[in-house]
Amino acid sequence: MKIALLGTGFGQAHAAVYAARGDVEVVMFGRDPEKTAQTAARFGFASSTNADAAFEDPSFDLVDICLPIPLHTEYVLRTLDAGKHALVELPLADDIEDAERVADAAARSGKQVFVNMYGRFIPATRALLDAVREGTYGRLEQLTLWNKTAPLWPGASLGLKVLPLEAMHSDMDLITHTLGQPRDVTVTTVARDADSGAVEATFDYEGASARSSVSSLMPMPWGARGGYTATFEHAVLDARSTMGFDGKPSGTVTAYTADGSRELDLPPADQYTAMIDHVLAVLRGETENQIGPDSVLDALQLTFDVDQRVNSPR
Incomplete structure (x- = not known):
């Protein structure tokens, strides 16, 4: 190839x-x-x-x-x-x-x-998508996603002009895959300067809600950290991870149920390698394309909705 x-x-x-x-x-x-x-x-x-x-x-x-x-x-x-x-x-x-x-x-x-919907290949994300698809813990009622990072990429702006498209798109992908398109979107922002800020977006559904929080206001020793808390009818999945420029996070997912808590057994996390493995497998005819352009349109529309509220008029 x-x-x-x-x-x-x-x-x-x-x-x-x-x-x-x-x-x-x-x-x-x-x-x-x-x-x-x-x-x-x-x-x-x-x-x-x-x-x-x-x-x-x-x-x-x-x-x-x-x-x-x-x-x-x-x-x-x-x-x-x-x-x-x-x-x-x-x-x-x-x-x-x-x-x-x-x-x-x-x-x-x-x-x-x-x-490159790399987020779909993060093991913690797959665990959540599997739980929703299989109904493991009943209906998803509340989903909170967060990603807070220091300015780890020299010369790259992480201000309000770019945060929705470049830092929230993966969250919108997970939200639309688990809950669909929301009835309403509310956004609040913080701008430290042109290159650093924070966005809080909340999404209203019939019988459910979601939130996405991104921030580039963290000091360098913080690095990059993120995760989610997914509340189902019969359990809570809580994910925590750290990630650097190489795209290789370390993290855990813990399931909390009436019987107690347990850490899920996740495969090694390297979503960029997994994404490119998938691309090449599709081109070899070994599997179907799971990250085609038609599969991202709902998430992209929601990302633009958030971006419009943050930066309108752009």
């Missing part, structure tokens, strides 16, 4: 996974020749500043798009026009109309489009 990796920023998180595999060949593309060459060399990849080659070179099977959000739609559609598969960082697009265009184009193309 030959992969064109576009982007030397967050593309490094994908690069680290590819570098550990023996079944892919990767070329990293970027704008700055020196930075691109140095970054690619760290992972043992070739490099290029000629982005056109990613689409024109017939040897590339997959284009991995780790570019700024406003470029996602353009580059996914260009990838499909070139007859190649696409993996795109989340969110899929910066408005719902473009996201629907991509979903429609993917359905017509005969090629696979994957959205």
Whole structure:
């Protein structure tokens, strides 16, 4: 499998996974020749500043798009026009109309489009989704999600302008998968400066509620921490995790029932590796695509609803 990796920023998180595999060949593309060459060399990849080659070179099977959000739609559609598969960082697009265009184009193309919904591969998230799907503890009544981080990514803004799309999308995905679209959304915010802030969003349902809390106000020793508390009719699942730039969290999920508490047995947590494993398995014909663009539209719409309340007018 030959992969064109576009982007030397967050593309490094994908690069680290590819570098550990023996079944892919990767070329990293970027704008700055020196930075691109140095970054690619760290992972043992070739490099290029000629982005056109990613689409024109017939040897590339997959284009991995780790570019700024406003470029996602353009580059996914260009990838499909070139007859190649696409993996795109989340969110899929910066408005719902473009996201629907991509979903429609993917359905017509005969090629696979994957959205990096890495949160679906976190073991703690899978435990919650399984419990809801199987009715293990009865109906889900209340879901609280939280993610609080220090500024771990030098030069990256985590202010109110970007928090909804870049930090809350995975929460919206989990909320819509477990409870659907809410009847109402309420948002409150805190802005320390242009690059740090906090958002609290609450979601109203018939007989249920959800909350998503994100913050970039934490000091560096805090690192990044997150989790959820899911209250069911007959139990509570409580998850806690820490996570760094490598996307490899450590954490636990504890189930509380009338009989006591127990820690769930979770598989090792490495959601980026699991996501890319899934992408390559789909391309080998071993499984069905679980992170296609049509599967993210509900979560994306809810993310935009929150973003509009935080940043309207944008």
